[in-house]
Amino acid sequence: MSEDLKEEMKKLKEQIADLQDQLKDVIDAERKKGHGVYIDIGNAVRGYVEDEIQAVAEGVHGELEKSVFIGPRGVRIFRRRAPDSEEDEHKVSLAEVAKVMNALGHEHRLKILDGLMSGGKYINELQEQLSEITTSTLSSHLNVLEEAGLVVQEKVRGRYLITMPGRTAYKMATKAGERVRQDDEECHTHCCDSDESDAEQV
Amino acid sequence: MRKDYKLDSIISKIAEPLVLWQAEKGLVEIGKDALAVAIKLGDRHEGYVFHGKAKLLLDTIVETEKGAIGKSTEKEANEPFVMLGNTEEIQRHLSEASSEDLRRMGYENQQGFEAEAQNVFDRFFMRGPVHSCRSFDERDGSVFAFQNKASRFDILVLDGSKLVYRATDMVFIADGTKVILKSSEQFVLSTGRKLVSIGKPCCPAQP
Secondary structure: OOHHHHHHHHHHHHHHHHHHHHHHHHHHHHHHHOOOOOOOOHHHHHHHHHHHHHHHHHHHHHHHHHOOOEOOOOOOOOOOOOOOOHHHHHHHHHHHHHHHHHHHOOHHHHHHHHHHOOOOEOHHHHHHHOOOOOHHHHHHHHHHHHHOOOEEEOOOOOOEEEEHHHHHHHHHHHHHHHHHHHHHHHHHHHHHHHHHHHHHHO | OHHHEEEEEEEEEEOOOEEEEEEOOEEEEEOOOOEEEEEEEOOEEEEEEEEOOEEEEEOOEEEEOOEEEEOOEEEEEOOOEEEEOOOHHHHHOEEEOOHHHHHHOOOOOHHHHHHHHHHHHHHHHHHOOOOOOOOHHHOOEEEEEEEOOOOOEEEEEEEOOEEEEEOOOEEEEEEOOEEEEEEOOEEEEEOOOOEEEEEOOOOOOOO
8 A cells, every 4th residue: 555545544534533523513512402413415315215205105005095994983095096197187076076066066966865865765765755856857867966976776676876975975065055054144144243333333 | 527517409599588587686687589508417407508688787786874886787698608597487488499590699500509509518617617516406596607708707606695796897796784896996895784995985877
């Protein structure tokens, strides 16, 4: 080994020792402040860690997709397929939302769903509940609900059943209706109060 | 044991539309003029190979407290298919098939249909699910094997209230309150009180 190289190594060791001392000082100072230590580990390492975290997250997500249980208390997790792009997801979900909202947007169709919440029914049983409309109109409403995936018909027995999405959609629709009514009432009360106070001021 | 099954030499036809099986969850019906050749085990009629317009309807739906999952299955069987089970009722609805009946189904002569029926019969018994010569008349059981597009069989097995349907795109098992539905998109197991569901809960009807 040449003398130059030995000299070079000695200098490097001294530099490393200096850096270690500086680092120790920084850590001691931060400890006294009670703060954590932040060391920039560089983009390459950060990228690797992010990749690892992403892989673990995907693994957990995958396991969740596979392991779904619905017990008596209704705990459930359903698979959510990753869309090809955000744009596609937007398009698909909006189209589906429109279909479901259209199906829900009629008093008689909501009454049909309400009737099916207690169990499957034949068309004549539904007709009894909706005596104000004709059988053909009822069939037409059932078709709309079926196309939206809210209702399914047993082809053998002919009974109509409300689907899982159907139950969810009906509950959300009734809750939304209730909320709007409550907000209307609150607004009305508030408006009346304002009118009265305005009148007093006058 | 499988080699004991053989096809009869008499070709018959269905004289009038006939329901081959019907229960709460499904039915199999066959149209008028469908060709039929008996599957025999010794002197006993154990089933038939049919060729005609047949339809399978199955309510492959799982009904749960959280809502229904799945949809009904409706398939037409225009290719020859195998049926094993009680044949008494079927025999009462058969008449002799004429050359015209054979031509209507696309066969030049009796040998044409015999060869096709033998082909289906061999494929079902040599590579199919029947592994014993238990007589189906002894129990309220039936087996239907419909040819699918993949040149394999969609199998429907019935035993009293128990039902198993295995097709290329789905498996449906019903035994009283216990129901299992497995398709490419979902797996659902319902025991009446408990429900296990993996995958999408339900698919909207296809346009």
